[in-house]
Amino acid sequence: MTRNNSTIRKGALPRSITVFGICVLLASFLTGCWSQRELSKLAIVVGTALDIGDQPDTLKLTAQVVKAAEMGASAGSQKSSSGGKAYVNMSYTDRSVLSAVRGISHMQNRRLYFSHNKVLVISSELAKLGMGKGLDTFTRDYESRMNIQLLISKGKAFKILEEDVDLEKVPSLHLFGMMENQKLNSETAVVTLRDYNIATLSGSPAPVVPIVEMKKDKVKLYGTAVFKKGKMIGELDKSQTRGLLWVTDRTRGGALTVDTEWGQVALEYLHSNSSLKPVRTKDGAIRMELTVNEEGAIQSNETTEDLSRLENVEKLKELMKEAIRSDIENALSQARSLSADVFGFGEIIRREYPKEWEKMKNNWDTLFPQIELDIRVNVKLSSTGGLVRPVIPGGAQ
Amino acid sequence: MKSTGGNISPKDLMFAVFCFIQATVLRSGYIIAVTRQDSWAMAMTGFLFAIPIVAIYAALLRKFPGKNLIEISDCIFGPIIGKVVSAFYLFFFLSLAALNAHDLGSFVVRYLMPETPIAMVLLISLMGCAYALRKGIENLMYLSICLSIIVAGAVAINSILVLNDMNPGFLKPFFQMDLMTYIQGTVTIGAVPMGEIIAFTMITPMLEKEKKVLKPLLFGLLLSAFSMAFAMLRDILTLGPLVSIVSLPSFESIRYVTLADTLTRMESIYAVVLILLFLFKVCILLYAFILGLSHILGRKNQPLPNQDHTNPSFNTDQPSNPKSFPPLTLISTALVFFYSLIVFESAMENIDWGASTAPFFSLTYELLLPAVSLLVAFLRKLGKAREVRE
Numbered sequence: 108m109t110r111n112n113s114t115i116r117k118g119a120l121p122r123s124i125t126v127f128g129i130c131v132l133l134a135s136f137l138t139g140c141w142s143q144r145e146l147s148k149l150a151i152v153v154g155t156a157l158d159i160g161d162q163p164d165t166l167k168l169t170a171q172v173v174k175a176a177e178m179g180a181s182a183g184s185q186k187s188s189s190g191g192k193a194y195v196n197m198s199y200t201d202r203s204v205l206s207a208v209r210g211i212s213h214m215q216n217r218r219l220y221f222s223h224n225k226v227l228v229i230s231s232e233l234a235k236l237g238m239g240k241g242l243d244t245f246t247r248d249y250e251s252r253m254n255i256q257l258l259i260s261k262g263k264a265f266k267i268l269e270e271d272v273d274l275e276k277v278p279s280l281h282l283f284g285m286m287e288n289q290k291l292n293s294e295t296a297v298v299t300l301r302d303y304n305i306a307t308l309s310g311s312p313a314p315v316v317p318i319v320e321m322k323k324d325k326v327k328l329y330g331t332a333v334f335k336k337g338k339m340i341g342e343l344d345k346s347q348t349r350g351l352l353w354v355t356d357r358t359r360g361g362a363l364t365v366d367t368e369w370g371q372v373a374l375e376y377l378h379s380n381s382s383l384k385p386v387r388t389k390d391g392a393i394r395m396e397l398t399v400n401e402e403g404a405i406q407s408n409e410t411t412e413d414l415s416r417l418e419n420v421e422k423l424k425e426l427m428k429e430a431i432r433s434d435i436e437n438a439l440s441q442a443r444s445l446s447a448d449v450f451g452f453g454e455i456i457r458r459e460y461p462k463e464w465e466k467m468k469n470n471w472d473t474l475f476p477q478i479e480l481d482i483r484v485n486v487k488l489s490s491t492g493g494l495v496r497p498v499i500p501g502g503a504q
Numbered sequence: 505m506k507s508t509g510g511n512i513s514p515k516d517l518m519f520a521v522f523c524f525i526q527a528t529v530l531r532s533g534y535i536i537a538v539t540r541q542d543s544w545a546m547a548m549t550g551f552l553f554a555i556p557i558v559a560i561y562a563a564l565l566r567k568f569p570g571k572n573l574i575e576i577s578d579c580i581f582g583p584i585i586g587k588v589v590s591a592f593y594l595f596f597f598l599s600l601a602a603l604n605a606h607d608l609g610s611f612v613v614r615y616l617m618p619e620t621p622i623a624m625v626l627l628i629s630l631m632g633c634a635y636a637l638r639k640g641i642e643n644l645m646y647l648s649i650c651l652s653i654i655v656a657g658a659v660a661i662n663s664i665l666v667l668n669d670m671n672p673g674f675l676k677p678f679f680q681m682d683l684m685t686y687i688q689g690t691v692t693i694g695a696v697p698m699g700e701i702i703a704f705t706m707i708t709p710m711l712e713k714e715k716k717v718l719k720p721l722l723f724g725l726l727l728s729a730f731s732m733a734f735a736m737l738r739d740i741l742t743l744g745p746l747v748s749i750v751s752l753p754s755f756e757s758i759r760y761v762t763l764a765d766t767l768t769r770m771e772s773i774y775a776v777v778l779i780l781l782f783l784f785k786v787c788i789l790l791y792a793f794i795l796g797l798s799h800i801l802g803r804k805n806q807p808l809p810n811q812d813h814t815n816p817s818f819n820t821d822q823p824s825n826p827k828s829f830p831p832l833t834l835i836s837t838a839l840v841f842f843y844s845l846i847v848f849e850s851a852m853e854n855i856d857w858g859a860s861t862a863p864f865f866s867l868t869y870e871l872l873l874p875a876v877s878l879l880v881a882f883l884r885k886l887g888k889a890r891e892v893r894e
Contacts, residue, residue: 142617249615253746254760301746301760308745458676 146175150197150217154279156228156264157241160200166233166240168207169198169265170219171279178276193276196268204244221251225283227300228319229257230264234332234339238303246304253301256286259332259339261320271324282319282326289317293352293361293376294345295328307337310464311453311471313442315351318342333447341445343438350438353399353431354450356381362406365426372414373407374427377489385456386481393463394479395452399431404490411499415491428484435482443476452478512645512710514720520648521701521724522731524788526655527604527781528697529732533753534858536736539689540748541675544736546686550693551729557694558725560874561705562718567878567887569715573705574796580881587800589873594796596869597703598836601789602843605630608782609844610851615755616775626844629779633787634837641707641791644784651780658777659731662770663738665761670741688863693732695863698725699870706792751851786840794836801832 154171161167177193197219199210208219229241245251260267268278275281289295295317306314318330331343331351343351352358358379365372381399388394405423408414414423442449453471457464467474536543561573568576573593578586608629609622617625636644679686701721708717735754740747742757750756754774761770848854881887 142619249618252759253756254762301743304746305744308749455673458673461677461680 144220148217149220150215151175152219152221152224153194153277154226154228154268154282155221155224155245156230156260156268157204157233158230158264159233159236162200165200165202166204166207167198167200167265168204168211169196169268170208170211171196171268171277172217172219173277194278196265198265204241221245221248224251224255226256226258226279226286228260228264228267228282229316230260230262231318231332231339233264234259234316234334237337238334238339239337242300242303245300253304254299256283257298257300257303257316258282258286258319259316261318266321267319267326270321270326278326285326285328286317289328290359291361293358293379294349296331296348296351296357306451307334309451309454310457310468311448311451311475312336313447313449315343315449333442333445333449335445335447340447341441343441343449346434347438347441350434350436351442351449353379353381353435354383354397354438356383363403363427363430365423365430367410367412367422367426369412370410372405372410372423374403374423374488375406376401376403378402383450383452383455385452385459387460387463393456393460393467394481395455396481397435397483399435399482399484400487401427401431401484402487402489403427405488405492407492408494408497411497413496415495420488424486424488427486427488431484431486432482435480439480446472446476448475511642511712512707513712514716516642516645516648517704517708517711517717518720518724518727519652520645520707520784520788521704521721522727523648523651523655523781523784524701524703525697525725525728526652526731527778527785528700529728529735532732532736532739533751534696534855535689535692536739536753537748538692538859539681539685540745541677541740542679542681542686543689544733544740545679546689546693547729547733547736549686549690550698550732551725553690553694554698554725555722557699557871557874558701558718558721560871560878561702562721564874564878564881565705565708565717566715567881570709572707572709572795572799573702573874574799577877578799580877580884580886589877590796590800592873593702593869594793594800596866597706597789597793597796598839598843599847599865600700600703601786601793601840602847604782604786604789605840605844606847606854608779608786610854611752611775611778611782614851615752615771623841623845626841629783629786630790630837630841632783633790634833636783636787637791637794637833641787642710644787644791645707648784651784655777655781656731658773659735659738662758662761662774663734665763665767665770666738666742666757669757669760670738671744672741674741674744674747675737691867692859692863695866695870696858697732698728699866701725702870702874703789703792706795707788790836790840793840794832797836798832 150170150172152170153173156169156171158167158169159165172195174191174193174195177191197211197215199207199214201207201210211219224245227241227245229238233241245255246253258267267282270278270281272278272281275284286295286297289297296315298314298316303314303316306312312335314334315331316334317328318332319326319328321327330345331348332339333341333343349358349361358376358381360379361376363374363376365374379399379401381397383395383397385393386396405414412419414420438449448471452475453464453468456467532543535546539546564573564576565571568579571579574590577589577593580586581589605626609626612625613620613622701724704721711717711720739753739757742760743750743753746756747753755771758771758774762768848857
């Protein structure tokens with residue numbers, strides 16, 4: 108800034124004093140503000156569980172909080188070097204999620220901080236009554252994020268957060284890691300809070316959430332919970348879940364053991380994709396067409412048969428096709444019996460034939476079970492792994 | 505303080521328009537709630553809607569070279585009615601400055617510093633704006649290029665990082681809503697972010713090539729329209745049906761960024777960019793208000809920073825006294841501060857205003873008044889054409 112007149116007016120403060128004053132003022136702002144949050148004042152939540160409360164119309168919230176000081180000790184044990192657990196579970200029962208969160212402040216000196224929350228486990232009991240109460244708070248709150256993993260527990264949800272984990276220090280982090288690993292087997296529908304909300308808002312809402320259960324102090328993922336109008340109405344087993352993933356193009360990998368005339372052979376899914384599209388028939392009805400493309404490899408041959416022979420490869424491909432088709436038909440049958448459009452047929456029809464969808468949407472519950480699904484499976488077995496022929500006694504002779 | 509006129513290049517003006525509109529683009533929730541998955545197209549139709557509005561501004565500025573909107577009103581309507589029309593414009597600039605300052609304060613308080621009183625955030629932000637204006641509007645205009653690069657970079661990086669979460673199916677079905685919905689979307693985009701560039705008619709007399717007003721304004725709008733469409737597409741593809749129910753779609757979509765569990769919390773970049781853009785926009789609006797106020801109060805001989813001294817409407821014989829400007833700046837800033845504190849009682853009131861009243865309120869000042877001014881100027885044969893004949 109250049110001054111036209113460099114003369115300092117009488118009574119005005121010298122420039123250096125003004126600049127000094129501004130610096131002091133700005134320095135005072137650097138110290139923080141009303142919203143400062145010191146790490147030592149926060150209880151960082153990494154997992155949350157929701158159960159039905161012991162009083163009518165209440166829910167029990169359990170927050171798993173990490174003990175930051177204990178996290179540095181060697182991995183592989185829940186217990187830290189000082190002998191204590193690396194986490195603490197805090198529970199409170201109240202009429203809503205928010206009041207339960209605030210209620211924990213009656214027992215703890217730190218404020219619960221949900222920005223790092225990784226998993227939200229909801230008991231199937233509560234899910235059958237309705238998910239809205241819990242999920243709206245976690246979606247609406249600015250602190251929480253929508254990329255948290257959503258799970259339904261068989262039995263009490265807080266028990267899942269008490270798992271005796273071997274390779275991690277904190278059960279929630281173990282559960283979160285497990286969910287990220289599911290693409291290896293494609294037998295679990297991995298669902299985040301965002302996915303659940305999108306499915307709920309879609310044209311034919313029947314969201315799904317993976318089920319987790321506790322067996323001998325260890326958690327295990329098994330099957331999928333099916334929702335309608337915010338309430339859990341049924342389940343899909345392992346095979347049906349695989350079928351669901353095939354239809355919704357969420358299969359990324361996995362293994363399939365088939366029984367052949369020579370013995371057991373393990374095949375691996377390498378690359379998969381599927382496309383689902385609605386087709387209008389001549390009589391004006393709509394049916395769905397599913398095309399599954401799968402590229403696999405022979406991963407294990409327990410037989411003495413040379414599976415690299417082309418006629419054997421064709422037989423394996425047929426078995427693979429049958430297995431995939433069977434999973435899909437299983438899933439379709441269960442979805443029809445629940446009258447729950449878990450595949451999102453309605454949403455796809457709404458996108459492709461919006462005018463027809465307008466006529467169908469009010470009767471979708473009765474129309475969905477009647478929708479035909481044409482399944483086309485294309486399988487390619489591209490390799491036999493590291494071996495061309497099996498290891499058989501004297502095979503080199 | 506540089507006070508020579510004609511030192512803003514058309515390029516600066518173009519990027520300033522881009523930054524000015526971008527502040528509203530990044531909080532596109534109010535428009536996506538109406539036209540949902542087709543909102544991206546509204547950016548382009550909104551641009552087409554804004555072209556005649558900008559053409560009116562350009563025609564007025566061409567007819568009265570070297571004059572800003574307030575001076576033009578004086579010329580067209582005379583000293584008394586002209587002052588009344590100018591007062592309307594001033595009210596509009598003040599309201600826009602207060603509304604945008606309120607939006608800035610609400611964003612900071614809701615998402616970043618929930619326990620900080622909004623008054624504190626507004627006070628510090630507006631102090632910053634007043635300081636920037638004291639340093640000169642031309643510096644702010646120079647900065648618009650840097651700011652545009654930062655904005656474009658942030659939008660591009662954030663969009664690349666959420667590619668994995670995008671689903672093209674969310675864009676379907678295409679254009680299935682009724683026509684009125686699209687008209688509402690078009691008018692809202694054309695009026696609310698785009699038409700607000702009327703504030704630049706207070707700055708255009710400072711252009712190096714004063715006659716070249718239309719081009720930078722239109723190119724600035726076009727850049728904004730593309731950027732708006734791009735940001736909306738990203739949000740729709742990432743959030744799907746959620747996009748129409750969240751408060752800040754861009755903020756929510758960027759929250760999904762996770763790269764190898766290391767690069768997360770990218771929304772902080774968005775927050776910084778949004779705050780910078782809001783400060784820029786409030787500065788421009790505040791400047792338009794202060795400049796207009798100084799004209800109305802008859803302080804023409806006490807020029808504002810960077811005001812055109814070559815302009816015949818100023819008495820260049822008087823020595824410029826930059827110190828005469830701050831009281832007006834501080835008074836105006838204080839006015840914006842108090843107005844922004846009381847402008848809305850709640851976020852719900854703000855949303856309702858944005859969806860129902862804002863387009864009509866804005867169009868009154870952005871389209872109706874300038875159009876009437878131009879018409880009267882033609883009827884009274886005022887402006888450059890007549891001067892030439894004389």
